[in-house]
Amino acid sequence: MPGRTEYEPQVAVREVLPGYADAFPFDSFNRMQSEALPAIVEREENVVVSAPTASGKTALAEAAICRAIDDDGTALFLAPLRALTNEKESEWERFEELGYSVYVVTGERDLNPRRAERADILVMTPEKADSATRKHDSPRYGFITDVDTCIIDEVHLLDSDKRGSVLEVTISRLRRLCDPRVVALSATMPNIDDVADWLDATPDTTFAFGEDYRPVPLEAGVKTYTHGENAFADKYRRLYRAMDLVEPHLREEGQGLVFVSSRQDTVQAAKKARDEIAERDVPMGARGDYDFHQEAQEVNNETLRQSVLDGVGFHHAGLSKGDKELVEKWFREGTLGLLFSTSTLAWGVNLPARCVVIRDTKLHDPLEGEVDMSPLDVLQMLGRAGRPGYDDRGYAWVVCDRADADKYRQLLRDGKEIESRLAEDLDAHLNAEIVLGTVRDLDDVLDWIETTFYAVRARSAPDEYESEGQLRERVSDTLESLVDRGFVDMDDDLRLSPTRLGRLASKFYLRLDTAREFATLAERASDDDSATSLSSDDVLKAVATAGEFDSASARRDERDAVRAVLGQFGQDLDPGPRKVLAILQSSMNSTTPAELRSDAWVIRQNSLRLLAALRSFLDHLAGAPAANLASRVEARIEHGVSADAVELTALDGVGSGRASRLAKEGLSSVADVREAGVEGVVAAGLSDGVAKQVVGSARSLPDLEFDWGEFPERIARGANEMCEVTVTNVGDGARAGVRITVNDHEMTATDSYVGTATLPVGVFGGDAEELTYTAEVFFPELPLLPVSDSRTVRVE
Incomplete structure (x- = not known):
């Protein structure tokens, strides 16, 4: 690039x-990479590198991986977004070709512990690493x-409102567990x-590459x-402003990248931009290019297929993998002049453009309503301006309301210091450490806080955080609160142990106020004698x-729809x-x-996690009947099926569509499917292969038989007789709660893994003229309807 010889390649990869060498997509490292490489490859210490966006930090990560493999070690790469973990799996096939194993650990697939254990390179999000370390x-x-x-x-993700504290505690915990070497990479940050202080990186292994890099x-x-x-x-209005900024570059065959707030906005903005480009007579598009026209037919999304022919594309996480890859390829080649995207592209794919415009600085969060875009996201997006080797200069613009202009000017001028977000969730994270057993007494608590970035920032900026004494006081107060609220027990020697409530809260990553409310509901359900004391509405x-959900908001145009769904139900809620x-209803x-x-x-996705947690709370604190109710509510929300067909979702291969189809044909229970057999399920509309799978699954689920033995039909008033009922599962075993009631009052109950369970039944001739004994079985982990069988005894 003219006048930029200092950015020419410096050190050959092979050297x-x-x-x-074959693991890298280039032959030589650039100047920034060449200066940092000795610390990564030749030294043992932890390394921190801060450098401008798009300056080549990924190559440093790959060099650190190579060093780990050379030392017969395992490298863990923490990617900021789940979408990027899968991209790394594809991108790092280069390592697979050299004989090294890459394994992505995400929540989207079942973990294969053997593959994870044997992997040379693990790829995870901070959230998944948090779960694994717990x-x-x-x-x-x-x-x-x-x-x-x-x-x-x-690593500047530390400053993320929702995710920063997770990254912080995960790294602190990992260092206590196995003390790995840490290589932290970041966009430019002032502090x-x-x-470096937090990660114990030395001055010789800490690099702050400025804008001249x-x-x-x-x-x-x-x-x-x-x-x-x-x-x-x-x-x-903002789109037209963005088009004004991008247009001169498009006319010079440069490219524009415009960030908008949502997936749908990328589509709508691209449509409107195509009209504007035609109206302004900007020379773009490839409709006359026969080869590109043929290639564009590979695009699955119809709107995108039409748009790319005019030189305009859009990119968001909802597109198919193939469509995203084609858009990225065409933009890199210059076939697309203008691209609209969500912020995901800024954090992941290295896809720079001569001109970058942030059209939307505010976005709609389903859980919080309208919120300002994170300063981290803003800086990350702007950093994508300028294509190395093609542009002499990059142009980056924030389009915002006049009231916000000074805020963004200051951000561009001063950057963004990285802050700790641990204080916002300190109680939940401390509870998790106590559950793990890494914190066992008050001294451990104070030692733990010293391992966090929070403690470093408190020392560095005491006016904005706390002094060392205040920090220790805050942590002690947080511990006292955990004890008072029933999450932690502390004995006279100040030794700490988690309660059942604390364990459940940690297991399901709950806010502690939510955990306390779930426990209260479970305790209320356990105190009630009636099986119907807890309802689906509860x-x-x-x-x-x-x-x-305390930040969830309802726009005015949504409130009529809410009323139409709920009527008077929940009228007391905000x-x-x-x-x-x-939405749940x-x-x-x-x-x-x-x-x-x-x-x-x-x-819905957030609710399903909470429902799984509530089900477990009810299972542990209230019993199987309450947990089974929650399990059925959970399945109905996940699959969208009626109450009478919900247990069909327990069958392999049955979701909402097949459950509704079977129920419509009169097969609304697992027992119905077993009885119908493959022939009957095919007659209900399923293919032969699917029918075999469904019937096989039905036959593997619990199938109960009740044996009341020598149970009397009548008993004399004042007499009594001890009997028993045996419940036998002739299907596959499952954990269940079995209870016996008489005239709807519980006599005896047991939780067991049902193969065979025998419960005593006392028949007493009291004041009632008739006694109805019912044996009920509830499955707390399956959405199966309760199964019951009854006997009636006359009192004479």
């Missing part, structure tokens, strides 16, 4: 890593303590020394627009009012939780109103 002493997750090198990609010089600024009363019209309300309640029958669908997926 530094002779055995791994379960490190289990056989499935024991591999996590074998990590020798941990590479943190985008890199704080991160940016491959292409950056011109960044803020442009304002006139804010109107209509939010929809404002989007177009379960739905407990989830909708959970602290995890609009946000009531909206959550409406309507999801049970797949009748979610159109006005609520944009937020429904996120709310």
Whole structure:
């Protein structure tokens, strides 16, 4: 690139890593990489590197991986987003071709402990690593303590509102568990020394590469627009402003990358931009290019297929993998001149453009309503401006309302110091450490806090945080609160142990106020004698009012839809939780109103996690009947099926569509499917192969028989007789709660893994003229309807 000889390649890959030249997509490292490499490859200490976006930090991560493999170790790469873990799996096939194993551990697939244990390179999100370190002493997750090198990609994620504290405690915990070497990579940040202090990186292994190391010089600024009363019209005002900024570069055959707030906005903005480009007569598009026209037919998304022919694309996480890869390829080649994207692209794919515009600085969060875009996201996006080797300069603009202009100008001028977010969830994280057993007494608590970035920032900026004494006082107060609220027990010697409540809260990553409310509901259910004391409405309300949803909001246009779903139910709730309640209620029958669908997926996914937690609370604290009710509610929300067909979702291969089809044909229970057999299920509309799978699954689920033995039909008043009932499962075993009631009052109960269970039954001739004895079986972990059998005894 003219005038930028200092950015030409510096050190050949074969010189530094002779055995791994084929693992890199280039022959030589650039100047930034060349200066940092000796610390990564030749030294043992932890390393922290801060460098401008797109300057080549990924190559440093790969060099650290090579060093770990050379030392016969395992490298863990922490990617900031789940979508990026799968990209790394594809990208690092280069290591697989050299004979090294790459394994991505995500929540989307079943963990294969053997593959994880044998992997040379593990790829995880901070959340998955948090889960693995919490379960490190289990056989499935024991591999996590074998990590020798941990590479943190985008360590400035520490400052993320929702995810920063997870990364912070996970790294602190991992270092206590197995003390791996840490290589932390970051975009430019003013307080890199704080991160280095936290990770014990030496001055010789801490690198702060400034803007002069940016491959292409950056011109960044803020442009304002006139804010109107209509939010929809404002989007177009900002779009026209963005087009004004991008247009000159498009005319010079440069490229524009415009970030918007949502997936749907990428599509709508691309459509409108195509019209604008035609109106402004900007020379773009490839409609006359026969080869590209043929290639574009490979695109699955019809709107995208038409758009790319005009030189305009869009990119978001909802597109198929193939469509995303084609868009990325065409943009890199220059076939697409203008691309609209969500922020995911800024954190992952290295896809720079001459001009980057952030059209939307605010976004709609389903759980919080309208929120400002994170300063980290803003800086990450702007850093994508300038294509190395093609552009002499990059241009980056923030489009915002005049009221916000000074805020963004200051951000561009001063950058963003990385702060700790641990204080916001200190009680939950401390509880987790006590559950893990890494914190056993008060001294351990104070030692633990010293391992966190929070403690480093408190020392570095005491005016903004706390003095050392205040920090210790805060931690002691937090511990006292955990004890007072029943999450932790502390004996006279100040030794700490988790309670059942504390264990459940940690297992399900709950806010502690939510855990306390779930426990209260479970305790109330356990105190009631009636099997129907807890209703599905109680379960739905407990989830909708959970602290995890306390920032949920309902727009005005959504409130009529909420009323239509709920009527008077939940009228005492605030609009946000009531909206959550409406989405849950309507999801049970797949009748979610159109006005609520944009937020429904996120709310459902969060709710399913909370329902699984509530089910476990009810199982441990109230018993199988309450847990089974929650299990059925959970299945209905997940699959959108009616109450009479919900147990069909326990069958392998049966989701909402097949459950509804079977129920419509009169097969609404597992017993119905067993009785119908393959022929009957085929007659109900399923293919022969699916029918065999479904019937096989039905035959493997519990199938109960009741034996009342010598049970009397009548008994004399004042007499008594001891009998027993035996419940036998002739299907596969499952954990169940079995109880005996007489005239709806519980006599005896047991929880067991049902193969065969025998319970005593006392028949007493009392005041009642008739006694109805019922044996009931509830499955706390399966959405099966309760199974019961009764006997009636006359009192004479």
